[in-house]
Amino acid sequence: xxxxxxxxxxxxxxxxxxxxxxxxxxxxxxxxxxxxxxxxxxxxxxxxxxxxxxxxxxxxxxxxxxxxxxxxxxxxxxxxxxxxxxxxxxxxxxxxxxxxxxxxxxxxxxxxxxxxxxxxxxxxxxxxxxxxxxxxxxxxxxxxxxxxxxxxxxxxxxxxxxxxxxxxxxxxxxxxxxxxxxxxxxxxxxxxxxxxxxxxxxxxxxxxxxxxxxxxxxxxxxxxxxxxxxxxxxxxxxxxxxxxxxxxxxxxxxxxxxxxxxxxxxxxxxxxxxxxxxxxxxxxxxxxxxxxxxxxxxxxxxxxxxxxxxxxxxxxxxxxxxxxxxxxxxxxxxxxxxxxxxxxxxxxxxxxxxxxxxxxxxxx
Numbered sequence: 141x142x143x144x145x146x147x148x149x150x151x152x153x154x155x156x157x158x159x160x161x162x163x164x165x166x167x168x169x170x171x172x173x174x175x176x177x178x179x180x181x182x183x184x185x186x187x188x189x190x191x192x193x194x195x196x197x198x199x200x201x202x203x204x205x206x207x208x209x210x211x212x213x214x215x216x217x218x219x220x221x222x223x224x225x226x227x228x229x230x231x232x233x234x235x236x237x238x239x240x241x242x243x244x245x246x247x248x249x250x251x252x253x254x255x256x257x258x259x260x261x262x263x264x265x266x267x268x269x270x271x272x273x274x275x276x277x278x279x280x281x282x283x284x285x286x287x288x289x290x291x292x293x294x295x296x297x298x299x300x301x302x303x304x305x306x307x308x309x310x311x312x313x314x315x316x317x318x319x320x321x322x323x324x325x326x327x328x329x330x331x332x333x334x335x336x337x338x339x340x341x342x343x344x345x346x347x348x349x350x351x352x353x354x355x356x357x358x359x360x361x362x363x364x365x366x367x368x369x370x371x372x373x374x375x376x377x378x379x380x381x382x383x384x385x386x387x388x389x390x391x392x393x394x395x396x397x398x399x400x401x402x403x404x405x406x407x408x409x410x411x412x413x414x415x416x417x418x419x420x421x422x423x424x425x426x427x428x429x430x431x432x433x434x435x436x437x438x439x440x441x442x443x444x445x446x447x448x449x450x451x452x453x454x455x456x457x458x459x460x461x462x463x464x465x466x467x468x469x470x471x472x473x474x475x476x477x478x479x480x481x482x483x484x485x486x487x488x489x490x491x492x493x494x495x496x497x498x499x500x501x502x503x504x
Contacts, residue, residue, distance in 0.1 A: 181237075
């Protein structure tokens with residue numbers, strides 16, 4: 141027979157264990173006592189502190205609530221917002237980070253390091269650069285739920301199209317600290333009939349903006365990133381083609397004179413408009429010439445700016461020494477030879493009503 145005091149001790153330990161488990165959520169906050177911003181705007185002008193603007197969904201206001209703070213550091217500005225807020229500010233749901241162009245041209249390293257190190261900020265958040273009046277852009281509204289529009293504009297499942305660039309916090313951090321690649325960050329301005337206008341992409345050399353890529357050149361950038369899945373291109377001002385598929389392959393070598401690369405883009409397209417009734421082979425040749433010209437112009441500009449946003453250096457890592465890798469952007473990338481060839485394949489036009497179905501017409 142088990143002694144009574146042993147049973148009592150066992151019961152006491154069992155109850156103590158139950159209480160320990162049940163108190164695991166002692167520090168939770170009711171959702172009504174929390175503010176969950178989805179957009180953070182960050183700006184800093186010359187001789188001025190950081191300005192932080194948080195955009196928070198507000199069903200009561202049928203729109204958004206905005207909280208603002210200023211301080212010499214980002215963390216202090218956020219703490220200031222939390223101090224004066226009547227509810228707890230939870231940054232875990234931030235989906236979009238907007239940086240003013242003035243700050244992007246100076247340095248974004250502090251911003252990236254803060255967001256990566258903060259325990260309550262997701263590294264999956266999207267990043268954009270604001271061109272124009274920063275405060276007007278952040279407070280811009282065109283409909284009842286602007287916080288949804290902000291995210292939808294950047295969503296790959298909604299308004300964000302493959303003609304635009306898209307980059308996340310963890311990718312910015314990776315490229316900022318890489319020897320062999322840089323990044324392109326989308327540039328936005330205040331829209332009229334839409335929330336934002338896409339102005340192209342910022343060419344970033346490590347932690348600062350040194351130039352930009354036009355919206356027309358974005359096709360080339362996205363193809364090199366293997367992220368291009370569609371879009372429309374105008375040809376000769378009277379025709380347009382719908383790109384169904386875009387692929388790219390590379391051949392690299394390192395000679396006594398340095399690195400060289402040959403890239404081959406293959407585009408499967410469908411003719412969407414043809415006002416002048418141009419033959420398929422003419423459209424294909426015009427498109428091929430146009431893309432190759434834009435690619436050569438973009439690559440030349442990137443060489444001059446010593447910014448490898450196309451990630452060319454990644455293809456040479458296996459044949460470079462550590463010393464060559466560290467000097468890639470300053471020495472080897474600007475002088476490398478890079479030739480881009482485009483192959484156009486016009487597919488049967490099964491997507492549009494026509495009595496004359498076009499046949500597949502490859503041009504290389």
